[in-house]
Amino acid sequence: xxxxxxxxxxxxxxxxxxxxxxxxxxxxxxxxxxxxxxxxxxxxxxxxxxxxxxxxxxxxxxxxxxxxxxxxxxxxxxxxxxxxxxxxxxxxxxxxxxxxxxxxxxxxxxxxxxxxxxxxxxxxxxxxxxxxxxxxxxxxxxxxxxxxxxxxxxxxxxxxxxxxxxxxxxxxxxxxxxxxxxxxxxxxxxxxxxxxxxxxxxxxxxxxxxxxxxxxxxxxxxxxxxxxxxxxxxxxxxxxxxxxxxxxxxxxxxxxxxxxxxxxxxxxxxxxxxxxxxxxxxxxxxxxxxxxxxxxxxxxxxxxxxxxxxxxxxxxxxxxxxxxxxxxxxxxxxxxxxxxxxxxxxxxxxxxxxxxxxxxxxxxxxxxxxxxxxxxxxxxxxxxxxxxxxxxxxxxxxxxxxxxxxxxxxxxxxxxxxxxxxxxxxxxxxxxxxxxxxxxxxxxxxxxxxxxxxxxxxxxxxxxxxxxxxxxxxxxxxxxxxxxxxxxx
RNA sequence: GGCCCCAUGGUCAAGCGGUUAAGACGGCGCCCUCUCAAGGCGCAAUCACGAGUUCGAUUCUCGUUGGGGUCACCA
Numbered sequence: 001x002x003x004x005x006x007x008x009x010x011x012x013x014x015x016x017x018x019x020x021x022x023x024x025x026x027x028x029x030x031x032x033x034x035x036x037x038x039x040x041x042x043x044x045x046x047x048x049x050x051x052x053x054x055x056x057x058x059x060x061x062x063x064x065x066x067x068x069x070x071x072x073x074x075x076x077x078x079x080x081x082x083x084x085x086x087x088x089x090x091x092x093x094x095x096x097x098x099x100x101x102x103x104x105x106x107x108x109x110x111x112x113x114x115x116x117x118x119x120x121x122x123x124x125x126x127x128x129x130x131x132x133x134x135x136x137x138x139x140x141x142x143x144x145x146x147x148x149x150x151x152x153x154x155x156x157x158x159x160x161x162x163x164x165x166x167x168x169x170x171x172x173x174x175x176x177x178x179x180x181x182x183x184x185x186x187x188x189x190x191x192x193x194x195x196x197x198x199x200x201x202x203x204x205x206x207x208x209x210x211x212x213x214x215x216x217x218x219x220x221x222x223x224x225x226x227x228x229x230x231x232x233x234x235x236x237x238x239x240x241x242x243x244x245x246x247x248x249x250x251x252x253x254x255x256x257x258x259x260x261x262x263x264x265x266x267x268x269x270x271x272x273x274x275x276x277x278x279x280x281x282x283x284x285x286x287x288x289x290x291x292x293x294x295x296x297x298x299x300x301x302x303x304x305x306x307x308x309x310x311x312x313x314x315x316x317x318x319x320x321x322x323x324x325x326x327x328x329x330x331x332x333x334x335x336x337x338x339x340x341x342x343x344x345x346x347x348x349x350x351x352x353x354x355x356x357x358x359x360x361x362x363x364x365x366x367x368x369x370x371x372x373x374x375x376x377x378x379x380x381x382x383x384x385x386x387x388x389x390x391x392x393x394x395x396x397x398x399x400x401x402x403x404x405x406x407x408x409x410x411x412x413x414x415x416x417x418x419x420x421x422x423x424x425x426x427x428x429x430x431x432x433x434x435x436x437x438x439x440x441x442x443x444x445x446x447x448x449x450x451x452x453x454x455x456x457x458x459x460x461x462x463x464x465x466x467x468x469x470x471x472x473x474x475x476x477x478x479x480x481x482x483x484x485x486x487x488x489x
Numbered sequence: 490g491g492c493c494c495c496a497u498g499g500u501c502a503a504g505c506g507g508u509u510a511a512g513a514c515g516g517c518g519c520c521c522u523c524u525c526a527a528g529g530c531g532c533a534a535u536c537a538c539g540a541g542u543u544c545g546a547u548u549c550u551c552g553u554u555g556g557g558g559u560c561a562c563c564a
Contacts (some may be wrong), residue, residue, distance in 0.1 A: 214559070218560085
């Protein structure tokens, strides 16, 4: 069987990571079986139209490495792939069902529908009362002729129960009287989302419908349509939701659907914060799916590896919580895996901002790579290069190195002249300092501590004293060393 | 509220009747070490509860509790 899956986002200008994960799983489901992945744009809601929103979808998928075989931009045999361009094809399908007695015209006004709801017993929710389900042919004809607005509703089965199978959740059964006579065509002539979805999925040959578990309870309605048309019901794969964790005003930890208050939830937001596309994809791939077999216990996956390892059996049923800490860790792992070119191209914008010269690139990569989990942290990590304040002299005191104000002053006094005469390369600087320490029978730490502090002016630096001196350059290093020395009295 | 779904450490999770209940993130400790990281080693921490079924339940069934989803002329 040739698998065809689709991603059918609405162009809202924003790609929620939950949506992206759905797209990823749809993509992986198809790719793992050498199937076809289709992109369809669901833009029927003109009110929600956002300029450039479809570009956000294209860009996101491209950056994320989720490539589609068919879609508005690449074409395909099942087009058009933009729903607004398909709008004329839905109504005939609905009218076909009316002819076959499986659907009917409904002339009820919105006011009447509201009335039904209002009069419903407290705390209950009632659906449509099927008022127009059994209008006589004459009544329908007369209403139509009179130009009374109408919708087309499907006649749903009223007794018995329906069961369908989901690859993740198993068999799901509901009573048929739960099913409302759903609207297929709205009064404005446009199809409802559910109706258009079924028509599109069928006419595009979609074999596997992959979507969030919020569709679990409305799936019987979709199936009623497939059955009315005599079409094959697709294979269903419902995905557990992604939640976010937050603390409410009472200090209680609560979990709810991932949203803004949990942090960034948009793919582009995460990118802007410095998360790498591959890391985001890798992370969300593992949110709700667990690799098995030879891939068990593995955390880092390239897209190709995900395609190979992906297995529907590994999808879990229970919702998961988006963990920014783990994403952060994973991002760091991707950074450590980077080659020099890739590292540089990511770091360059931050280097440029600091006015860093090319001859420092190699050293910076070495000291930064294990220390950052996002490239955006570079600015902060290297801030000591620009700022050299009147730092607190107590920084010279360090118990473990046995460094004190006094020892610092003495050592700086000795070391400054030595450094001022030496070549400014890593080996020489290190030799000078360790040589001095050896000669004085000091531990290296006792000497390196005050030098590093004096040069950086902060307690924590990426790299040790030799690296700090190199990054600063000889002139600036000597200037700072002397200034600190004089401040020590 | 009706209906549907879910339930293993703080988080992601393996497990698919018999295990010392994996692994990862995070936390903690130790080692390494000129700071901070990285790296290495180690520790703490989980089967929501109650009945069954069974020689034996984390695993199967039912119930309870908790959580989520869904009930539009929205998508």
